[in-house]
Amino acid sequence: MPELPEVETVVRDLRPLLAGRTIVGVRQSKHKLRRPWLATWNANATGARVEAVRRRGKWILIDLVSREPEASDPTLRVHLGMSGQFTVVPASEPEANHVHVVFALDDGNELRLRDPRRFGSAEFLPDRVALEAEMNADLGPEPFNLGAEYFRRAVRGTARNLKAVLLDQSIVAGVGNIYADEALFRAKLHPGRAGKRVKTAECDALREAVEAVLTRAIESRGSTIRDYVGGSGLRGGFQNEHAVYGKTGEPCPACGTAITCARYAGRASHYCPLCQPSKSKVVRSKVVKSKT
Numbered sequence: 001m002p003e004l005p006e007v008e009t010v011v012r013d014l015r016p017l018l019a020g021r022t023i024v025g026v027r028q029s030k031h032k033l034r035r036p037w038l039a040t041w042n043a044n045a046t047g048a049r050v051e052a053v054r055r056r057g058k059w060i061l062i063d064l065v066s067r068e069p070e071a072s073d074p075t076l077r078v079h080l081g082m083s084g085q086f087t088v089v090p091a092s093e094p095e096a097n098h099v100h101v102v103f104a105l106d107d108g109n110e111l112r113l114r115d116p117r118r119f120g121s122a123e124f125l126p127d128r129v130a131l132e133a134e135m136n137a138d139l140g141p142e143p144f145n146l147g148a149e150y151f152r153r154a155v156r157g158t159a160r161n162l163k164a165v166l167l168d169q170s171i172v173a174g175v176g177n178i179y180a181d182e183a184l185f186r187a188k189l190h191p192g193r194a195g196k197r198v199k200t201a202e203c204d205a206l207r208e209a210v211e212a213v214l215t216r217a218i219e220s221r222g223s224t225i226r227d228y229v230g231g232s233g234l235r236g237g238f239q240n241e242h243a244v245y246g247k248t249g250e251p252c253p254a255c256g257t258a259i260t261c262a263r264y265a266g267r268a269s270h271y272c273p274l275c276q277p278s279k280s281k282v283v284r285s286k287v288v289k290s291k292t
């Protein structure tokens with residue numbers, strides 16, 4: 001599933017290809033995405049110009065200027081779900097299977113959302129101010145702006161385990177299974193440790209590890225596990241740098257001990273039992289449910 005580095009890579013790839021372009025038409029397949037694109041939105045989006053391309057958590061936000069000057073500022077909001085690909089290609093390029101929404105652009109290119117598993121979505125949201133308020137109610141801060149005090153309170157104020165804390169989008173936006181495991185390894189913390197039992201210095205190390213892992217992953221254009229590609233169709237490279245994620249039974253890059261996999265917060269969690277000791281009784285914690 002694309003997480004923050006993959007979504008950020010798509011946004012950075014799309015930005016120069018979309019900035020200033022006008023949408024001249026929209027078409028969709030008959031298959032429904034998780035949040036279906038409504039046919040009535042075709043007319044709303046057509047004629048609108050792209051003002052900005054940005055990311056919030058795992059969401060792609062394309063701010064539009066409506067062709068009606070008195071209309072509110074709309075935004076296209078896209079989620080890549082499990083297998084979404086959001087790319088700009090020449091309109092003449094044959095359409096692949098599983099392309100569900102296509103935005104034709106005024107320069108002869110098309111912005112295509114392809115999603116074989118259809119957990120992704122594209123929505124036309126007419127009121128950007130309302131959208132911001134709704135998203136900020138669901139999402140915590142971006143991981144690059146986490147205050148030390150904020151993060152210590154969030155971690156040490158819960159009996160849930162560290163894996164659950166990192167996956168909770170209302171605490172920190174954009175981290176998913178891959179980068180949670182990699183950050184916990186970097187900070188030498190067991191995924192099952194209860195937040196309230198973690199020391200201040202360990203909280204700080206985890207916050208720094210989240211930032212460092214995500215920064216490095218963005219530099220490598222994210223991780224391609226199955227379908228993921230950036231906005232220009234290129235695959236990621238960070239999968240080659242994973243220390244623990246997907247490495248069950250392989251030697252820890254730090255100490256050589258076999259990497260273990262166990263379920264914490266309902267998700268397969270990969271860790272080194274020597275570098276990331278449990279210290280005290282671990283907690284499993286429930287699956288983290290999130291609208292995002």
Ligand SMILES: [Zn+2]
Binds near residue numbers: 255273
């Ligand atoms: Zn190790």
